[in-house]
Amino acid sequence: MALITIGFAACIARALWIQVLDSRFYQSKGDERVDHVIDLQTDRGRIVDRNGRVLATSVPTMAVWADASGIPDNVQPGKLAMLAQLLGISDQQLNTQIESDKTFVYLKHQISRDVARQVEELAIPGIYELPEYKRVYPEGAVTAQVVGFTDTEGRGEEGVELGAQSELNSVDGRELVVRDRVGHIVSDLGSVKSPQHGADIELALDRSIQYIAYGALRDAVTSSHAESGSAIVVDGHTGEVLALANYPSYDPNDRSALRGPALRNRAVTDVFEPGSIMKPLTVSLALDLGRLTPSSIVETDGRFSLDGAVITDDANFGTLTVAQVIQKSSNIGASKIALTMKPEEMWGLYSALGFGRPPKLGFPGAAAGIVRPWSRWRRIEQATMSYGYGVSMSLVQLAEAYTVFANNGRLVPLTLYKRDGSTVAGTQVFTQRTTDQMRAMLESVVSKGGTAPDAQVPGYSVGGKTGTAYTATRHGYERNAYRASFVGIIPIRSPRLVIAVSVDKPQGAKHFGGDVSGPVFARIAYAAMHELGVPPDMPMPDAKDGPVANGDFR
Numbered sequence: 001m002a003l004i005t006i007g008f009a010a011c012i013a014r015a016l017w018i019q020v021l022d023s024r025f026y027q028s029k030g031d032e033r034v035d036h037v038i039d040l041q042t043d044r045g046r047i048v049d050r051n052g053r054v055l056a057t058s059v060p061t062m063a064v065w066a067d068a069s070g071i072p073d074n075v076q077p078g079k080l081a082m083l084a085q086l087l088g089i090s091d092q093q094l095n096t097q098i099e100s101d102k103t104f105v106y107l108k109h110q111i112s113r114d115v116a117r118q119v120e121e122l123a124i125p126g127i128y129e130l131p132e133y134k135r136v137y138p139e140g141a142v143t144a145q146v147v148g149f150t151d152t153e154g155r156g157e158e159g160v161e162l163g164a165q166s167e168l169n170s171v172d173g174r175e176l177v178v179r180d181r182v183g184h185i186v187s188d189l190g191s192v193k194s195p196q197h198g199a200d201i202e203l204a205l206d207r208s209i210q211y212i213a214y215g216a217l218r219d220a221v222t223s224s225h226a227e228s229g230s231a232i233v234v235d236g237h238t239g240e241v242l243a244l245a246n247y248p249s250y251d252p253n254d255r256s257a258l259r260g261p262a263l264r265n266r267a268v269t270d271v272f273e274p275g276s277i278m279k280p281l282t283v284s285l286a287l288d289l290g291r292l293t294p295s296s297i298v299e300t301d302g303r304f305s306l307d308g309a310v311i312t313d314d315a316n317f318g319t320l321t322v323a324q325v326i327q328k329s330s331n332i333g334a335s336k337i338a339l340t341m342k343p344e345e346m347w348g349l350y351s352a353l354g355f356g357r358p359p360k361l362g363f364p365g366a367a368a369g370i371v372r373p374w375s376r377w378r379r380i381e382q383a384t385m386s387y388g389y390g391v392s393m394s395l396v397q398l399a400e401a402y403t404v405f406a407n408n409g410r411l412v413p414l415t416l417y418k419r420d421g422s423t424v425a426g427t428q429v430f431t432q433r434t435t436d437q438m439r440a441m442l443e444s445v446v447s448k449g450g451t452a453p454d455a456q457v458p459g460y461s462v463g464g465k466t467g468t469a470y471t472a473t474r475h476g477y478e479r480n481a482y483r484a485s486f487v488g489i490i491p492i493r494s495p496r497l498v499i500a501v502s503v504d505k506p507q508g509a510k511h512f513g514g515d516v517s518g519p520v521f522a523r524i525a526y527a528a529m530h531e532l533g534v535p536p537d538m539p540m541p542d543a544k545d546g547p548v549a550n551g552d553f554r
Helices: 002-021 023-029 077-087 091-098 113-122 159-163 207-223 275-288 322-328 331-338 343-352 379-385 395-405 432-445 513-532
Strands: 032-034 038-040 054-066 105-111 127-136 156-158 173-180 185-193 228-235 241-247 297-299 303-306 309-312 319-321 463-473 476-490 497-504
Touching: 054 113, 077 091, 077 105, 077 113, 091 105, 105 113, 105 127, 113 127, 156 159, 207 228, 207 241, 207 497, 207 513, 228 395, 228 513, 241 513, 275 322, 275 331, 275 343, 275 395, 275 432, 275 463, 275 476, 275 513, 297 331, 303 331, 303 379, 309 331, 309 379, 319 322, 322 331, 322 432, 331 379, 343 379, 395 432, 395 476, 395 497, 432 463, 432 476, 463 513, 476 513, 497 513
Parallel strands: none
Antiparallel strands: 032 173, 038 173, 054 105, 054 127, 173 185, 228 241, 228 497, 297 319, 303 309, 463 476, 476 497
8 A cells, every 4th residue: 555655646746747847848848738647448347158158348449538628719620520520420519518618528439440540630639539448249139138238438238237237347547647739648657546357257148059049039029920029048957047038139239229128138027927837836836735636636617607707718628637737728727726725825835936026137127026915815816826817927937936847846046147066055845746746747738639739849858838828908908919938848857948938919820828939949949958968868750750850940
């Protein structure tokens, strides 16, 4: 500290000597003076994927600033017009900035060195160039909503850039210099404060799997003429988010595109009623509490009247086992199973799964979802919650909830950041016996007779659940507007990944979760298994019989 104080005092003393005692020397030269302290910028930390591949970095660029008090009144108007043209601003905007009495005002950030050189050649007194950094995003739209972006001064505004601002942020240094009248540094008086580089941030994301998820999602949203979609790929054991894609997206390198709904990471910030994806959670609780078994009988009969309302199924399934309630996705069956439990028991499950609280995955603005207090539930509301109406959550929360089926009943919290390899603490929600039984039911969903045969993946056992729900508005449910979702696990017999897909407002007759999001799951899952080197656990079908022959998984 003493050395720093002495060094700073020496710099001040040197500046004082130049200003006062040796002023005649500089006056005799006529074109040199002592300028104020300048900033020494350094680079912000990088954002990289789990394998060190760069997702955000900083590159050197230039800024132009003005000491408005040092610009003479008789400066040539033509030079000022040329300056405005070089900076891409209007003459009026430039005049407003330089007519103030400020000694430091930025005129333009992030210009090329060539433009900075042309500005310097104008030799306008009081106009200076300053080195700085520009943020660039090599993967563009593919990782945009996760990585986010910064403002022109390097402060995080969205995504990880905002969430990890304190770690990524660099600290500028300061330096005393002598400049001539056109801004050239003619003497360096030394550093007042050294710059500090920002720290690098390593995400759990795998760039290759991110590309797979983004491409599959983009194609599904486009082909179904949907409004938007999201997909998330999670390591079922560690909770690490290997991919998190949204479509439509935007290019964070194009500052003119940094506005509008495309900026949202919908998988994290948007909540919705998930529909039948909730049924396996409802049934698992009933199994855990001993209210029934997978072979218990449930009468569905096509219509179920409750509290003046009528619950229906897509068909009259008649007598079903509990396992078939999941396979056929019976609303009536799920409702009757839910009513074997107390409201506080179901609410306790939702609380244990994190519904109603923002997930702690390290992303700003994560939504909590909505779960009303159990004491206010009516029977009809308890029934509809069992199949995903009257309760809302984000896609990230659904993916996290399904980690219980990949971990023998243990909920694993999700994270966007790469873990250090240590055992992840979780919360035991269900018994292993219950999750073993449920995995078998989930596998039946993607088999013949289930609601998602298009979610099958050649060579791998798969299980999951579809969800198709009407879109809720402040005025009620919007008819002919659906949210089509699918959450699945691969391999279901030895879980590795949890993959959740949701597409908002697909058009056409095939708007169900199994039709729209099931194939997206399959495409992502197939490619991810190969990317991760996970060997098949099922016989491969003949190419002529399977979707591989049609290129669906390539």
